[in-house]
Amino acid sequence: xxxxxxxxxxxxxxxxxxxxxxxxxxxxxxxxxxxxxxxxxxxxxxxxxxxxxxxxxxxxxxxxxxxxxxxxxxxxxxxxxxxxxxxxxxxxxxxxxxxxxxxxxxxxxxxxxxxxxxxxxxxxxxxxxxxxxxxxxxxxxxxxxxxxxxxxxxxxxxxxxxxxxxxxxxxxxxxxxxxxxxxxxxxxxxxxxxxxxxxxxxxxxxxxxxxxxxxxxxxxxxxxxxxxxxxxxxxxxxxxxxxxxxxxxxxxxxxxxxxxxxxxxxxxxx
Amino acid sequence: xxxxxxxxxxxxxxxxxxxxxxxxxxxxxxxxxxxxxxxxxxxxxxxxxxxxxxxxxxxxxxxxxxxxxxxxxxxxxxxxxxxxxxxxxx
Numbered sequence: 001x002x003x004x005x006x007x008x009x010x011x012x013x014x015x016x017x018x019x020x021x022x023x024x025x026x027x028x029x030x031x032x033x034x035x036x037x038x039x040x041x042x043x044x045x046x047x048x049x050x051x052x053x054x055x056x057x058x059x060x061x062x063x064x065x066x067x068x069x070x071x072x073x074x075x076x077x078x079x080x081x082x083x084x085x086x087x088x089x090x091x092x093x094x095x096x097x098x099x100x101x102x103x104x105x106x107x108x109x110x111x112x113x114x115x116x117x118x119x120x121x122x123x124x125x126x127x128x129x130x131x132x133x134x135x136x137x138x139x140x141x142x143x144x145x146x147x148x149x150x151x152x153x154x155x156x157x158x159x160x161x162x163x164x165x166x167x168x169x170x171x172x173x174x175x176x177x178x179x180x181x182x183x184x185x186x187x188x189x190x191x192x193x194x195x196x197x198x199x200x201x202x203x204x205x206x207x208x209x210x211x212x213x214x215x216x217x218x219x220x221x222x223x224x225x226x227x228x229x230x231x232x233x234x235x236x237x238x239x240x241x242x243x244x245x246x247x248x249x250x251x252x253x254x255x256x257x258x259x260x261x262x263x264x265x266x267x268x269x270x
Numbered sequence: 271x272x273x274x275x276x277x278x279x280x281x282x283x284x285x286x287x288x289x290x291x292x293x294x295x296x297x298x299x300x301x302x303x304x305x306x307x308x309x310x311x312x313x314x315x316x317x318x319x320x321x322x323x324x325x326x327x328x329x330x331x332x333x334x335x336x337x338x339x340x341x342x343x344x345x346x347x348x349x350x351x352x353x354x355x356x357x358x359x360x
Contacts, residue, residue: 146286153294156335160306189281196287200294202335 002110005117005245006135008159010151012122014143015179018215018225019238020119021049023139025224026242028083032114035074035084037106039131040121041096044088050077051222052085061089064101070108079227084113097130106134124154129162136165137173137245139206143180144192152176152201175206177241182211183254207241208254209234299330307331314344322348 007020017040024036038046041061047053052075058068063086070086077083086109089096109116120131132138138159142152159172166172178194185191194208210233218228226238240250298307311331318324324346332343 146290149290150293150297153297157298186283189283192283192286196283200287200290204337 002113002116003136003245004106004110004134005115005137005139006120006132007117007139007141008120008128008132008155009141009148010122010124010128010155011143011148014141014148015209015215016122016141017045017049017119018219019139019141019177019179019209020046020117021224022226022235022238023242023245024115024117025077025080025083026226026239027115027117027245028077028080029227029239030242030246031082032246033082033084033112034115034117035086035109035113036117036119037086037109038088038119039097039127040119041088041094041127042090042092043121044090046119047075047085047087048222049219050085050224052077052087053222056087059087059089060105061091061096063105064096064098070105079223094126097127099130099133102130102133110134124158128155129158132159132163132172135159135163135172137175139175139177140201140203141177141179142197142201144178144182144186144194144197146192149192149197149200156201156203174203175245176201176203177206177209179209180211181208181254205252206244207237208252209237209241210254295332299332307333310342310344314346318346318348322352324348 005023007016007023009016020036024034028034036046036050037060038044039060040046044059047056055075058073060073062068063070063073073086075085075087077085086105106116118131118135121127140152140155142148156174159174160166163172176198178197181194182191186193194205198205212232212234214229214232214234215225218225221228225232226235226242229235230239237254243250299311311329314331315324315326315329318329328347330343330345332345334341334343
């Protein structure tokens, strides 16, 4: 039976889709069977970040409405055999996703995969609450910035109220993923520190992803950042986060950008 | 920025932190609608209001989430000095 993860944040643009693709690919790289599911009906983008935009034939809504079977809509990743994508539809009908439809599809996916990762749309409307409905683990993606922290706090409240787990009187396992973190600015006092965000939100930390040009490079190429340049700082941060999800005890350190000018010169001299 | 300011200012992050702490402690009370805290607040208000005059805004329920323990803080403001004998009879 699969573990169901929802990647959420409330605020848009903080890195939910990047995180879904990166964690999905990092887990698949360890050999696990992973499906990433785009819940952003009308504004799908996970297909683009995964580099599968030209291979979308059927989508989540087609499956719910019975126009396609689930295996027809699943897109297998070109690089990793055990990674699949269920794309969202581009329909403008926001009610195309129904509770019953989502329950059925997630139930089917959970039988065949080790991990089902739901990429939530921004906001706190229907799409977001449907994406978190089945979550056992919620990755709350947060930037060290006031509006993102505020929205994350709001989302935590909703995770405690509107999920199936909450309805059963249980709690969703919520983990904080701090993204776009700049240790130099934090040390200078111009950016909230990891400890500040942790203290304010009181969530266990899943990982810290440093601000890095590699994230944009990977999305330009349509490759999850965790496998694009596997040794880059954000790639290692996502790989570590994936291993922590698998229960491994990985020390929390901020991956640093390797290969500055100085070390390049040294390597060349050696 | 002058050299003096540059050397002695502690940056803008402490302000962000303080503003967030104040804002969120307020929002956690007010928002949420049908979550645990609002339900608790309504139930507590109903019980207290049976015995002493107490308004919607006088009951504050705060939850500080943490591991291994969370703290549930309940504060009820009552106007003036409560006369215990009268309150009991009411």
